[in-house]
Amino acid sequence: MHEYSLVRAMADQVEHHARTHNAASVRRVAVRIGALSGVEPELFATAFTLCQEGVLAEAELEIRRSEAVWACPKCSAAIPAGAVLRCPGCQVPARLVTGDEIVLEQIEMEVAEVEREVPDV
Amino acid sequence: MCETCGCGDPNKVSVEVHDRILSVNDRAAAHNREHFVEVGVFAVNLMGSPGAGKTAVLEATARSLAGRSRLGAIAGDLETERDADRLRAAGVPAAAITTGSACHLDAEMVHKALHGFPWRDLDYLVVENVGNLVCPAIYDLGQAVNVVALSVTEGEDKPLKYPVMFRKADLVLLTKVDLLPHLDFRVEAVLDALGRVMPRPEVLRVSARSGEGIPGWVAWLEGRRAAQAKAVPAQVHPHRHHRHP
Numbered sequence: 608m609h610e611y612s613l614v615r616a617m618a619d620q621v622e623h624h625a626r627t628h629n630a631a632s633v634r635r636v637a638v639r640i641g642a643l644s645g646v647e648p649e650l651f652a653t654a655f656t657l658c659q660e661g662v663l664a665e666a667e668l669e670i671r672r673s674e675a676v677w678a679c680p681k682c683s684a685a686i687p688a689g690a691v692l693r694c695p696g697c698q699v700p701a702r703l704v705t706g707d708e709i710v711l712e713q714i715e716m717e718v719a720e721v722e723r724e725v726p727d728v
Numbered sequence: 729m730c731e732t733c734g735c736g737d738p739n740k741v742s743v744e745v746h747d748r749i750l751s752v753n754d755r756a757a758a759h760n761r762e763h764f765v766e767v768g769v770f771a772v773n774l775m776g777s778p779g780a781g782k783t784a785v786l787e788a789t790a791r792s793l794a795g796r797s798r799l800g801a802i803a804g805d806l807e808t809e810r811d812a813d814r815l816r817a818a819g820v821p822a823a824a825i826t827t828g829s830a831c832h833l834d835a836e837m838v839h840k841a842l843h844g845f846p847w848r849d850l851d852y853l854v855v856e857n858v859g860n861l862v863c864p865a866i867y868d869l870g871q872a873v874n875v876v877a878l879s880v881t882e883g884e885d886k887p888l889k890y891p892v893m894f895r896k897a898d899l900v901l902l903t904k905v906d907l908l909p910h911l912d913f914r915v916e917a918v919l920d921a922l923g924r925v926m927p928r929p930e931v932l933r934v935s936a937r938s939g940e941g942i943p944g945w946v947a948w949l950e951g952r953r954a955a956q957a958k959a960v961p962a963q964v965h966p967h968r969h970h971r972h973p
Contacts, residue, residue: 608863612834616753624743645892711745713742715740
């Protein structure tokens with residue numbers, strides 16, 4: 608189960624952002640997981656519960672899923688799921704538009720003191 | 729102030745980050761890749777199910793390359809060094825990575841295995857990944873190409889069941905083809921399935937036992953290695969932050 612090592616890596620990233628913002632705790636973490644990423648969202652969520660300590664102890668995990676979307680890189684025609692991954696018109700290999708994401712997208716934190724307009728790090 | 733949900737909570741801060749969760753591995757992989765390209769070693773990440781014939785293909789590859797090119801391997805396994813032992817017996821310098829319970833190799837494990845291994849003397853370095861059609865697919869190791877071994881005893885629908893692994897493959901080696909006369913396996917069915925998960929399906933049929941297809945596979949490797957060598961001047965960004973023995 609590689610989901611555990613992914614959650615570990617994500618927890619390190621979240622902790623880094625929490626420190627940067629001087630946050631006392633993290634309320635919510637949003638990740639995007641694509642259908643072709645090789646990550647099982649349920650296993651990711653289970654692994655997350657095992658990593659909930661420190662600033663992440665009370666955090667809620669939101670998993671945003673994205674479907675596998677293939678298209679022709681030349682004419683942009685969509686290649687339906689399950690079809691041969693080649694544009695029937697242009698005869699070129701299809702390109703994956705979305706579906707392989709394993710991305711930490713958003714973190715909601717509780718800060719000790721009022722902080723305004725925090726720049727992205 | 730929280731503007732996400734409109735609650736206006738002054739102590740709540742929401743940040744958009746968009747960090748790739750594998751970024752640490754990706755950096756380690758890029759580091760490995762720079763070393764390989766700089767030194768002129770062609771690195772292959774060889775993946776496939778347990779028993780797909782990865783080690784047997786490497787043994788046959790070593791026989792075919794003997795006297796022409798230098799092949800070395802890093803073999804990953806949960807327990808034991810059996811694969812590495814087999815490769816050494818076949819004259820292939822081999823290092824073992826025993827992962828314990830980890831189901832895949834990552835770029836850092838490969839990097840550590842390079843220390844103390846004479847990889848700079850090689851023309852080809854094959855990383856024989858842990859036998860598994862799922863987890864190894866998501867970890868970049870710094871390889872030039874991903875090769876997936878799929879044996880004819882595994883069933884024609886494997887590519888459709890494990891699309892992530894096959895999407896990442898530059899080449900699929902259909903192994904144990906000497907067994908085809910004894911099986912109901914339809915090669916056309918697996919080729920069709922691969923076309924639905926790989927945008928650029930490339931398949932070679934091989935048998936480590938009979939030697940069938942091995943020259944074609946070796947020619948494929950040589951062609952790709954030549955292409956890497958040609959591309960080097962534009963790609964290399966020399967860096968000298970540490971030396972490998």
